[in-house]
Amino acid sequence: MSTQRPRLSVIGTGYLGATHAVCMVELGYEVIGLDVDTEKVGRLAKGEVPFYEPGLPELLTKHATNPRLRFTTSYEEAAEFADVHFICVGTPQKKGEYSADLRYVEAAFTSLSPHLSRKALVVGKSTVPAGTAARMEKLMRSLTPTKDVELAWNPEFLREGLAVQDTMHPDRLVFGVNSDWAEQQLRAAFAPMIEEGTPVIVTDFATAELVKVAANSFLATKISFINAMAEVCEATGADVTALADAIGHDERIGHRFLRSGLGFGGGCLPKDIRAFIARAGELGVDQAVSFLREVDEINLRRRARTLELGLDLVDGTYRGTRIAVLGAAFKPNSDDVRDSPALDVAASIERRGGDVVIYDPHAIENARRVHPGLIYVESLEEALLGADVTMLLTEWDEFRSMDPAVVGKLVGQRNIVDGRNVLDPVRWRRAGWRYRALGRP
Numbered sequence: 001m002s003t004q005r006p007r008l009s010v011i012g013t014g015y016l017g018a019t020h021a022v023c024m025v026e027l028g029y030e031v032i033g034l035d036v037d038t039e040k041v042g043r044l045a046k047g048e049v050p051f052y053e054p055g056l057p058e059l060l061t062k063h064a065t066n067p068r069l070r071f072t073t074s075y076e077e078a079a080e081f082a083d084v085h086f087i088c089v090g091t092p093q094k095k096g097e098y099s100a101d102l103r104y105v106e107a108a109f110t111s112l113s114p115h116l117s118r119k120a121l122v123v124g125k126s127t128v129p130a131g132t133a134a135r136m137e138k139l140m141r142s143l144t145p146t147k148d149v150e151l152a153w154n155p156e157f158l159r160e161g162l163a164v165q166d167t168m169h170p171d172r173l174v175f176g177v178n179s180d181w182a183e184q185q186l187r188a189a190f191a192p193m194i195e196e197g198t199p200v201i202v203t204d205f206a207t208a209e210l211v212k213v214a215a216n217s218f219l220a221t222k223i224s225f226i227n228a229m230a231e232v233c234e235a236t237g238a239d240v241t242a243l244a245d246a247i248g249h250d251e252r253i254g255h256r257f258l259r260s261g262l263g264f265g266g267g268c269l270p271k272d273i274r275a276f277i278a279r280a281g282e283l284g285v286d287q288a289v290s291f292l293r294e295v296d297e298i299n300l301r302r303r304a305r306t307l308e309l310g311l312d313l314v315d316g317t318y319r320g321t322r323i324a325v326l327g328a329a330f331k332p333n334s335d336d337v338r339d340s341p342a343l344d345v346a347a348s349i350e351r352r353g354g355d356v357v358i359y360d361p362h363a364i365e366n367a368r369r370v371h372p373g374l375i376y377v378e379s380l381e382e383a384l385l386g387a388d389v390t391m392l393l394t395e396w397d398e399f400r401s402m403d404p405a406v407v408g409k410l411v412g413q414r415n416i417v418d419g420r421n422v423l424d425p426v427r428w429r430r431a432g433w434r435y436r437a438l439g440r441p
């Protein structure tokens with residue numbers, strides 16, 4: 001096998017795997033992408049990205065007929081083809097529990113291992129609780145026909161919406177390895193990134209696993225910190241956006257991830273901090289991360305507070321009111337609605353008797369699958385028509401750039417809740433709107 005340019009397989013072609021597969025082809029590698037979902041594989045093979053990720057469709061189209069890229073549902077084919085196998089399957093939160101559901105990771109190892117009959121490196125990229133890699137290594141070794149297969153763990157830090165950029169130019173690479181050989185294979189698999197100066201941190205399995213959850217815990221804590229300050233601002237008449245700007249100028253604090261509002265959602269931050277709490281409990285170190293429970297609670301309180309702000313604008317009851325909800329995705333530039341604060345708020349208003357009309361530039365299809373009972377429309381104008389309250393819950397550019405005078409002509413009443421603190425209150429109030437926001441007077 002060539003250490004120069006190992007052939008790669010990517011197992012699991014969701015947001016992480018599909019992006020990884022296509023970017024590695026762009027960087028010159030030969031790649032086979034595998035998924036057990038035949039529909040997904042069919043669409044990717046046709047050059048179609050099954051989700052919204054800016055820049056990815058263009059890259060996939062560019063390589064649609066490139067012989068260095070193919071997709072399959074066959075583990076045998078992937079094992080036969082590749083020298084380095086990346087496991088990119090999801091680890092969602094278990095229903096009714098805090099811990100991560102590892103069934104897809106286990107299934108990937110169980111399905112791949114029996115076909116690994118020559119020297120190969122298997123690389124876990126999925127976010128997993130500490131201790132999983134060691135367990136997967138045992139599982140793999142019990143199933144592979146040769147002893148020549150090794151495991152590594154290489155957490156992934158890409159952000160949806162910026163996935164292509166983050167994959168091609170990561171800010172660091174973390175290699176959890178047990179041997180020099182494994183490290184060399186990973187260095188060969190990430191050669192273009194290493195050549196451009198990306199720092200590489202070589203470590204053991206447990207540290208590699210923890211780096212990912214520690215990073216996400218820090219980010220979640222930073223967001224909940226500023227949202228906790230928003231609660232205090234509300235009690236004192238202060239403005240959290242000015243406060244965040246002022247403290248962010250301190251380089252030790254920084255402005256990034258200090259945007260207050262409806263809080264974090266998505267397929268990573270919420271479930272990763274919960275899985276961390278669960279795993280810390282099993283390890284007997286619950287106290288070390290008990291603050292993460294508070295981080296989660298502060299985050300969820302923002303959703304309840306957003307409901308209250310709207311309620312205040314409809315005189316105490318949502319019953320019989322028409323509410324325009326702008327945004328369904330958990331953040332802009334994504335169609336992902338997993339644990340979306342926007343959809344959560346929309347569903348709560350509907351349960352309280354409000355007629356909710358939702359518009360999102362890219363996430364309607366996914367939102368409808370999760371909440372089929374809600375009303376979705378195809379344009380911003382349709383959503384605003386006759387609305388008693390407009391709620392901006394995901395900060396797409398289309399919403400940030402609304403002209404209060406223009407959209408004021410569409411709504412029934414000029415009431416707005418700015419759930420992401422992205423509008424200029426002075427401008428909206430001057431145009432005759434009653435403006436409410438989280439942590440701002």
Ligand code: UDX
Pocket residue numbers: 156157158159160161216219223256257258259260261262263264265266267268269330331332
């Ligand atoms: C996150 C991590 O950033 C990434 O490194 C990891 O690999 C996966 O999880 P992602 O889920 O794509 O990525 O979204 P991110 O951009 O981190 O935003 C997470 C949530 O926090 C969003 O709901 C966003 O709206 C919210 N957020 C972010 C804030 O509320 N305020 C901020 O200042 C920043």
